[in-house]
Amino acid sequence: MANEQRYYGEAEYPQGMVTQEALMQLSPGKENWYKATSTQYFDADSLSFLWKAKVRKGLFIIRGTDQLKEGTGKMIMKLFAILPVVNASGEKLDEATLQRFLSEIVWFPLAALYPYISWREVDENCAEATLVCEGKTVKGTFTFDADGDFQSFSTLRYKDNEPGSERIPWIIEAEEYGAFHGIRIPTLSTVTWQLEKQDWTWLKMRVTGIDYNPAV
Numbered sequence: 001m002a003n004e005q006r007y008y009g010e011a012e013y014p015q016g017m018v019t020q021e022a023l024m025q026l027s028p029g030k031e032n033w034y035k036a037t038s039t040q041y042f043d044a045d046s047l048s049f050l051w052k053a054k055v056r057k058g059l060f061i062i063r064g065t066d067q068l069k070e071g072t073g074k075m076i077m078k079l080f081a082i083l084p085v086v087n088a089s090g091e092k093l094d095e096a097t098l099q100r101f102l103s104e105i106v107w108f109p110l111a112a113l114y115p116y117i118s119w120r121e122v123d124e125n126c127a128e129a130t131l132v133c134e135g136k137t138v139k140g141t142f143t144f145d146a147d148g149d150f151q152s153f154s155t156l157r158y159k160d161n162e163p164g165s166e167r168i169p170w171i172i173e174a175e176e177y178g179a180f181h182g183i184r185i186p187t188l189s190t191v192t193w194q195l196e197k198q199d200w201t202w203l204k205m206r207v208t209g210i211d212y213n214p215a216v
Contacts, residue, residue: 011188015043016108019209024055028193028200042104044111047071047103047133066097071134073097092158102131103153103172105144107146107185107210127150149188150174159193169194180210 014018018040023033038053051066064077064086073093077086089131112119112129126143140155151174156167170193174186191203 004059015045017041017211018107018207020163021206021208023037023204025200025202026057027201028195028198033204040104042101042108044105044108044114047102047116066100068097071098071136088161090161092161093139094136096158098133098136099133099140099155099157099170100185101139102138103155104130106150106153106174107207107211108125109183109185149177149184169195176206178207181212183210183212186211 020038022036022038023035026216034055034057036053038051040049040051042049045050046069047068049067053064053066055062055064060079062077062079062148064075066075067073071094073089073096075086075088075093075097102117105117108197111117112143118130118132120130122128122141125145126140126141128141130137130139140153142153143151144213145151153172155170157170158165158167159170170191172191174189176186176188177184178187179185185207187207189205190201191205192199192201
């Protein structure tokens with residue numbers, strides 16, 4: 001992990017590391033699903049994360065990073081780690097990346113108690129969370145079952161970073177649960193865009209391991 005941090009150099013992530021396996025559908029209406037593996041480093045104290053992924057698309061391999069640091073998001077995807085496919089930043093991506101951080105506190109739930117997140121009860125199984133970072137504010141709604149397990153997270157999110165793009169419903173739903181180091185979390189989740197003509201579930205993500213407070 002120390003080598004990863006020196007290589008990127010933008011941030012330190014002392015609080016944890018999540019490993020993941022996923023299936024991705026890159027376009028709505030398509031039948032092909034592509035395998036991906038990823039490692040994500042996070043730090044609730046500094047409200048930051050670094051996600052590193054490898055996606056196999058036939059004979060091609062796409063490597064990418066998604067990063068949040070000081071309220072700023074940045075996404076880079078490269079074919080064979082050389083040819084740029086995506087190099088995105090800007091206000092829309094900042095907002096979307098903060099929403100991602102908020103949704104993923106279910107993996108490191110102590111972050112729910114940090115002062116940059118405030119909560120409003122909607123009903124006995126639903127609460128709205130508001131996250132404030134570097135003058136930017138995002139919101140999302142969490143639902144839980146009767147046992148307190150996370151069921152879903154929903155928000156309005158920019159689907160892309162293009163001028164004129166609008167926020168649309170973005171939903172994460174938990175399907176399976178497990179425990180790591182005594183902490184129960186959702187281990188299998190789906191991510192869906194509610195498009196105008198159809199719902200597009202584009203990601204099925206499984207958590208394969210978590211290391212809280214790893215040595216660096």
